[in-house]
Amino acid sequence: MSTVEEDSDTVTVETVNSVTFTQDTDGNLILHCPQNDPDEIDSEDSTEPPRKRLCLSPEDDQSVDDAAPCISVVALPLSENDQSFEVTMTATTEVADDELSEGTVTQIQILQNDQLDEISPLGTEEVSAVSQAWFTTKEDKDSLTNKGHKWKQGMWSKEEIDILMNNIERYLKARGIKDATEIIFEMSKDERKDFYRTIAWGLNRPLFAVYRRVLRMYDDRNHVGKYTPEEIEKLKELRIKHGNDWATIGAALGRSASSVKDRCRLMKDTCNTGKWTEEEEKRLAEVVHELTSTEPGDIVTQGVSWAAVAERVGTRSEKQCRSKWLNYLNWKQSGGTEWTKEDEINLILRIAELDVADENDINWDLLAEGWSSVRSPQWLRSKWWTIKRQIANHKDVSFPVLIKGLKQLHENQKNNPVLLENKSGSGVPNSNCNSSVQHVQIRVARLEDNTAISPSPMAALQIPVQITHVSSTDSPAASVDSETITLNSGTLQTFEILPSFHLQPTGTPGTYLLQTSSSQGLPLTLTTSPTVTLAAAPASPEQIIVHALSPEHLLNTSDNVTVQCHTPRVIIQTVATEDIANSISQAELAVDSDLHSSDFPEPPDALEADTFPDEIPRPKMTIQPSFNTHVSKFSDQNSTELMNSVMVRAEEDIADTDLKQEEPPSHLASAYVTEDLESPTIVHQVHQTIDDETILIVPSPHGFIQASDVIDTESVLPLTTLTDPIFQHHQEESNIIGASLGSPVSEDSKDVEDLVNCH
DNA sequence: CCGTTTGGTAAGGGTAATGTGCAAGA
DNA sequence: ATCTTGCACATTACCCTTACCAAACG
Numbered sequence: 001m002s003t004v005e006e007d008s009d010t011v012t013v014e015t016v017n018s019v020t021f022t023q024d025t026d027g028n029l030i031l032h033c034p035q036n037d038p039d040e041i042d043s044e045d046s047t048e049p050p051r052k053r054l055c056l057s058p059e060d061d062q063s064v065d066d067a068a069p070c071i072s073v074v075a076l077p078l079s080e081n082d083q084s085f086e087v088t089m090t091a092t093t094e095v096a097d098d099e100l101s102e103g104t105v106t107q108i109q110i111l112q113n114d115q116l117d118e119i120s121p122l123g124t125e126e127v128s129a130v131s132q133a134w135f136t137t138k139e140d141k142d143s144l145t146n147k148g149h150k151w152k153q154g155m156w157s158k159e160e161i162d163i164l165m166n167n168i169e170r171y172l173k174a175r176g177i178k179d180a181t182e183i184i185f186e187m188s189k190d191e192r193k194d195f196y197r198t199i200a201w202g203l204n205r206p207l208f209a210v211y212r213r214v215l216r217m218y219d220d221r222n223h224v225g226k227y228t229p230e231e232i233e234k235l236k237e238l239r240i241k242h243g244n245d246w247a248t249i250g251a252a253l254g255r256s257a258s259s260v261k262d263r264c265r266l267m268k269d270t271c272n273t274g275k276w277t278e279e280e281e282k283r284l285a286e287v288v289h290e291l292t293s294t295e296p297g298d299i300v301t302q303g304v305s306w307a308a309v310a311e312r313v314g315t316r317s318e319k320q321c322r323s324k325w326l327n328y329l330n331w332k333q334s335g336g337t338e339w340t341k342e343d344e345i346n347l348i349l350r351i352a353e354l355d356v357a358d359e360n361d362i363n364w365d366l367l368a369e370g371w372s373s374v375r376s377p378q379w380l381r382s383k384w385w386t387i388k389r390q391i392a393n394h395k396d397v398s399f400p401v402l403i404k405g406l407k408q409l410h411e412n413q414k415n416n417p418v419l420l421e422n423k424s425g426s427g428v429p430n431s432n433c434n435s436s437v438q439h440v441q442i443r444v445a446r447l448e449d450n451t452a453i454s455p456s457p458m459a460a461l462q463i464p465v466q467i468t469h470v471s472s473t474d475s476p477a478a479s480v481d482s483e484t485i486t487l488n489s490g491t492l493q494t495f496e497i498l499p500s501f502h503l504q505p506t507g508t509p510g511t512y513l514l515q516t517s518s519s520q521g522l523p524l525t526l527t528t529s530p531t532v533t534l535a536a537a538p539a540s541p542e543q544i545i546v547h548a549l550s551p552e553h554l555l556n557t558s559d560n561v562t563v564q565c566h567t568p569r570v571i572i573q574t575v576a577t578e579d580i581a582n583s584i585s586q587a588e589l590a591v592d593s594d595l596h597s598s599d600f601p602e603p604p605d606a607l608e609a610d611t612f613p614d615e616i617p618r619p620k621m622t623i624q625p626s627f628n629t630h631v632s633k634f635s636d637q638n639s640t641e642l643m644n645s646v647m648v649r650a651e652e653d654i655a656d657t658d659l660k661q662e663e664p665p666s667h668l669a670s671a672y673v674t675e676d677l678e679s680p681t682i683v684h685q686v687h688q689t690i691d692d693e694t695i696l697i698v699p700s701p702h703g704f705i706q707a708s709d710v711i712d713t714e715s716v717l718p719l720t721t722l723t724d725p726i727f728q729h730h731q732e733e734s735n736i737i738g739a740s741l742g743s744p745v746s747e748d749s750k751d752v753e754d755l756v757n758c759h
Numbered sequence: 760c761c762g763t764t765t766g767g768t769a770a771g772g773g774t775a776a777t778g779t780g781c782a783a784g785a
Numbered sequence: 786a787t788c789t790t791g792c793a794c795a796t797t798a799c800c801c802t803t804a805c806c807a808a809a810c811g
Contacts, residue, residue: 155774155800196766211766212801226798244769259799261769266797274795275780307771318771323795378773385775386792764810770803778796785789 151204154360156213160203164213167199181218222256227263231255239264265317272315276324280313284321285329287312299334301326301365301376327382331375339373344387345410351384352403359399
């Protein structure tokens with residue numbers, strides 16, 4: 001059915017206050033509203049309530065039923081006494097692309113809410129009628145559907161879960177309750193009145209779905225794990241004794257009702273296990289065709305009552321029947337062909353072509369259609385999962401990044417089989433490397449906040465940035481990684497994800513430190529990357545030079561990354577650890593004045609082609625900034641105009657260390673990534689082509705580039721050549737880079753080596 | 760009293776991840 | 786001959802929706 005789009009790129013936003021958007025680790029937009037200009041926050045009431053709510057509503061005030069883009073907003077007070085606040089916004093209603101024409105303007109309004117503990121009532125209808133509906137009957141559902149409402153179904157995304165958890169947390173805080181289980185399992189209905197409604201706010205799911213989710217989450221008899229043989233025995237006894245009273249059985253076993261119910265479904269007395277006999281297969285096929293009124297050879301992947309099938313087959317459970325049919329028999333019956341490596345590449349390409357921001361948006365039925373080696377849409381999806389797992393940290397990277405990485409990986413494999421086969425000397429067994437690539441990792445490079453360097457983290461401009469390193473986890477000794485760095489979500493992102501940056505003055509006009517805001521933990525996943533705030537007047541094509549410092553690398557790495565943004569021009573350069581002091585006070589930022597046009601393909605199309613195998617692998621950056629100024633307004637079209645790809649070339653040498661990291665449990669991901677990040681030594685050499693444009697330095701009156709800074713041409717100092725001692729220092733220091741520049745072939749192979757890792 | 764709202768259960772279709780057996784290759 | 790590895794298939798814990806029910810509410 002319907003799904004929710006959170007494609008903020010297409011949402012038009014107008015701010016009515018001086019605010020800064022940032023993005024949290026899950027892609028939620030955070031709106032920062034500093035307290036220094038409170039009178040603008042609410043025009044109707046000069047007294048500042050401690051609580052405010054941000055409300056997004058369509059400008060033309062469409063009727064509630066009109067499926068207007070709804071963005072739910074959660075206000076987070078930063079502290080009791082602090083009048084500033086944060087707002088988390090999540091788009092919750094699907095909006096067709098064509099509805100997002102220029103005319104659709106969503107306005108942000110800061111509203112007041114005196115009641116600390118009330119989150120939802122105001123604007124409930126605008127936000128989501130769905131989330132306040134229990135959906136008791138089919139009529140309820142139809143009624144909402146007819147009114148144009150759509151809602152999310154299927155697996156909950158991480159974003160949704162986080163919203164839910166946030167809501168619950170705030171509900172608890174507001175009422176001084178420590179543990180949500182008190183409400184969920186101990187309170188009477190009356191006592192927890194409005195609990196579910198309140199916490200459902202911001203979620204475009206029926207109330208009942210929220211209720212179920214919450215019960216499961218907080219039921220500690222859920223997620224208990226594998227059933228022991230003793231438990232199975234006891235379960236059998238209890239089943240005989242209590243029948244289908246799952247609650248009672250579950251209580252006796254210390255398991256949730258749904259858990260014991262599900263387990264019972266798996267254990268039919270008559271069930272065979274292991275390989276299917278021919279007789280069983282034949283019977284399954286007959287039954288399926290009979291019950292679905294289809295002929296042998298017909299493709300049947302849906303509308304099968306597996307319980308009924310299992311009943312008729314007799315020797316297998318419904319799940320066994322379903323699995324056998326969808327993963328093998330259906331395909332065999334309809335004369336399917338074998339799945340090949342080409343199919344695998346094809347799948348990646350096809351998914352990439354879909355250009356969906358979220359994996360959940362993939363229509364597997366459509367994708368599987370007419371594809372003879374695909375056994376079923378369900379099977380294709382599981383195939384995708386196995387492909388995905390070739391990227392060890394696939395969970396930590398956004399979907400587009402993952403796709404990009406996989407594309408590179410497979411392209412690379414296709415074009416350089418020899419290199420893969422020659423891969424040796426790393427001390428790692430390399431058998432079958434050429435046929436299967438495992439445990440490639442998309443590197444997550446993060447610029448972490450460092451309060452020692454960043455005295456006012458909230459004050460400055462913040463830019464969500466993606467930097468992802470595709471690399472091998474293989475060789476601890478050596479390696480050169482290919483790198484593409486993407487600021488914000490470009491179409492060409494292959495890299496990692498930074499939560500948000502802000503710019504910090506360095507003492508040099510126009511030279512800034514680029515730093516992340518605090519409190520954003522890993523793993524960082526930008527599923528949707530909405531607008532990025534970047535200081536510049538939206539209409540002005542001026543260039544900003546940003547001298548960025550990566551605190552992450554203060555300790556043990558040197559890291560030069562330069563980003564050139566065409567419109568507006570932004571050069572972001574991260575600098576070497578040991579040169580921090582210099583960087584802060586230095587007067588000039590070097591840009592290599594040798595222009596290597598040939599090294600610097602034209603964006604954006606060339607980037608794709610250039611990305612990996614054909615050339616010397618070169619790290620790249622793409623920046624796609626948009627703006628958030630004092631009062632900014634960007635439509636879909638505008639933001640497209642504003643988002644100009646920036647290409648930066650950087651070459652790096654990364655010494656990989658810990659190769660044991662494979663797929664850590666999610667709760668360890670943070671440590672894992674961090675650890676990973678500490679290891680590499682990254683040296684970026686930058687060759688920029690400025691074309692015939694002038695580099696400009698933009699000073700900011702605030703000391704940092706603030707969202708409200710209006711940067712006009714007069715405030716921009718033209719500069720043609722910049723010198724950066726740090727940069728030069730690194731050039732001298734880095735023999736590797738010099739060597740790699742001199743020997744493109746070896747560089748290439750080395751890169752490939754590193755990209756592809758076998759265990 | 761009665762229609763509506765809210766909270767709840769059972770059944771069953773499904774997904775995501777792990778386990779297992781086996782063939783191919785080193 | 787033996788070990789390793791990758792793969793396909795099998796299994797299973799958990800997830801989600803639907804349909805239906807009943808108590809509480811207004």
